[in-house]
Amino acid sequence: MTTPSTDAHLWRQGEPGPGETVLLPRTANQARGLARYCIDFLRVPRAIGPATLERLEQFHLDSVGCGVSALALGANAPTVLRDEALATSPSRGTRGGICFGSAQPCLIEKAVAANASAVREWDSNGTNFGYDAARGRTAGEFGHNDFYPVAVAAAREAGLDGTATLRVMLLIDEIRGRLAEVFALRKYAIDHVHHGAVACAAAYAAALGGTEEQVEAAIGMVVAHSVPYRAIRAGHQLSDSKGASAALAAEAAVMSGRRALAGFLGPLDVFRNPLALYRVNEPCADGTSPFDLELGVSGDAFAIHAMHFKLGLYEHQSAGAIQAIIDLVGSEPTVARDLDGLTAIRVKIYEPAYSIIADPAKRTPTTRQSADHSLPYILARTLLKARTAVAGGLPLDWEGLMLLPADYSAEAIADPAIGCLIERMSIVPGGPSYDALYPDGIPTSVEIDHPSRGRLGGTLVQYPLGHARSAAARTAAVVSLKFDRLVAAAVDDPQRLRERMRVTGRSSEEMAELYAFPIHGCDPG
Template sequence: MSDAVAAGLAAFVDERPPSSPEARHEAARRLLDVFALAVSSSPDHAVQVAHSLAEPRGTDDGVTIWGRDGRCDLLGAVLANGVGARYRDMNDAYFNRESLHPSDMVPALAGLAESRQASVGALLDAICVAYDVAVDMADTWRTSSRGADHVNLIRFGTVAGAARLLRLDPECTLQAFAIAASSGIATRQTRRGQLTMWKGWAAAEAGVAGLRAVAMAAAGAHGPTLAFTGDQGFQVLAVDEATWVEQWPFRGAGREHSRILDTHLKVYPVGYLGQAVAEVGLDLHRQLDGVPPVQATIRTYARAKQIMGDPEKWVPRSAETADHSLPYIAALALVHGRVDVDTVPRRWDDPAVTKLLAAVSVDVDEELTAGYPEQMPVRLEVTTEDGAQRAAEVRWPRGHARRPLPDDELARRGVQMLEPTFGARADDLVARILAHDEDQPAARLWQA
């Protein structure tokens, strides 16, 4: 007996028509984003630890760690690139019943494409299929209420993209999904309380696990029957019962819309639910001519407070906690007028920031909650020392699918992040990725 969920996922991967040119271009934009982030974060300690685990390989059988010379083993490169891409918390996002950062799947698929000498077109199509599966899962399942982390969906999306890239037959893909569903559940404790470097590692490890499941299935291994729907399967252990499914409820294999087009890019290196807070905080900093207020109130939707407004977020003791703290992001923007990779991880003990942080409140607004997740609304109200009040509000932060970043802005950001490593070659790398000649080998996009 086969699992109907695994069978439906496998059939979708096999039958999905080629992704549209618009979707493939968006996949190239996400590749540029994670590549530039991984290269720019390579000096960070947590990323260096990931690099140290990779095993050196020759040029014929190795895979690139982005921004470094030499080659290493596939899974080592995937872990290193995945940690680098995720660690500064600036890659893309999606929200519905579950939230996730779907571009966490890109380093795994890029590494696999390089190892198999796959084309740019094949890689971009695989990325789109991976997004289709992971985003659809975020629409369907609620896992966080069961203590399961969203990176479980990254593991399944990676399986989908890898199976598509390798053109596995549906039975083999089914077995890969079954293995992935039965070989470990990532827990939500990763994102509770004071956060550690594992917040930036968990998704990269999920990508490794997805590739490992595909490799096992491709070699002939079979996963458990009823891996998703059995009485001790993934759904029972990791999914809210109200959102269980007996068969996978895709909108139909063959639908033209690609889910990558529904996801959002970040502008600031903070959790996505803090993007709007950073935007309105910087707006008010300009309105106040840089003079910090004495009190601030963030009005937002319930999920934003649940994830980024719990009590520990008023006393961040790590960069990982700081970039997931609504009150800290607001205080940083209002005091310093900057929310970037140089300020977010380093100013949580700044006296001026901590003084205002103590006077920031986060309130759930019922009207704003009703607008989520179609909107990501925030209203920031401040009071100055003379008692004057100002406010700023945004419904969709810049980078949201409703307010997408143009290619030229994404290109400038990419060049800025790549120049310290690649110098004058950064412009060519960025242009090459955005042009994405689909017939050339995928690795040509990131090998300077």
């Protein structure tokens, strides 16, 4: 049963999972309600379920592995942003932020931008698809677990221990995850990272002791001043802006939070503002926003349980196709041995995946940023890895065919064998029957014509490994292996780094220096 608490809050028992949730109705000032929710979540904490905390630790560790690898290999955007950060000094009266691989304090927002850029650069960390069928909230907006550096920066500045920092991390994931269920930014050409910016502004300001009005002002500033458009993801060849979008959103969010804490008053009641992005794009009656917003409070009633892991470097909507290839070559190794003999590779995939990773412009990528968003390239590279694996007697599974940074090197992208496979590849929209299965799943099928084995495959894949509905233990094992492979050449002791990144039980002093460990090839500052 639901009972009202204030004009902005309605409490209810979380169903179908255990735990409580809070409802911010569309008729209330949701920005103020979100501020109150953040403050209560951090300062009047209810018990969080062990399964939620463990999943949060997994997503954070996965993000760190991605970031460390990107920096060690000299990826451009995070290196540029890290150099920019390390050239600054902390603002007066602050402890400053810490970049991956350095103990030198710098401007907080610059450290956040550098770290979030590193985490996101490989496009290999966690994903959400904005889907809660039990509540009927299925807007299906994308999002990624890019924003943990904001929580770590808040911990350093506010003196939070590991337990409190995990709550800030969870708060960010919960807000952006639930917004993704009720408002599809992509429909209006707005980049999905904006939901993350709203979450970061609210969580950061609350973690640093902000009042309800200050947190609401931080949210208002982000919504009014910092709306990124999907121009960063359009075009034949993608740029550094694709991978750094979350980083720049996080930077803006932290700056908004800090300005609000200093007394700057941003727009209030912004979700009901008739000229803010929500009502401009989805008109509704005065005094309302386009959606109700329900947020987890305790137990395991959190959106993180519907978020997904990536098992290598690839745009997540290609996971169903990769699984289909793995299933096919695993059952028919002859296919992997004789790629030159394949006469046709036919792929069916849902929208919006087709428009994002399979449009004709994606058939000839020349940059890494375009290649990891090219379904033809991803499948061709997976098939080539399968040929190498079968020749060496290696397993034809996710472990054996894991896509890693080397698979997106300039040499790999220029390999003539890639183009030969793509020439035989046709990718078409699956139509309404496929589209209806998203965002619950990642519906894809791959069919191959082989000269001796005939027509193979064609089975619909909906929940590839790594998906929240796939085998959890098996997913965890592959994600753990991915971490080891990504950081193997980047740090002296991968196991020690794994242990260091365990946030549970950390003191405030340990949290303040969490990311200050050496990375091979990185300037320590």
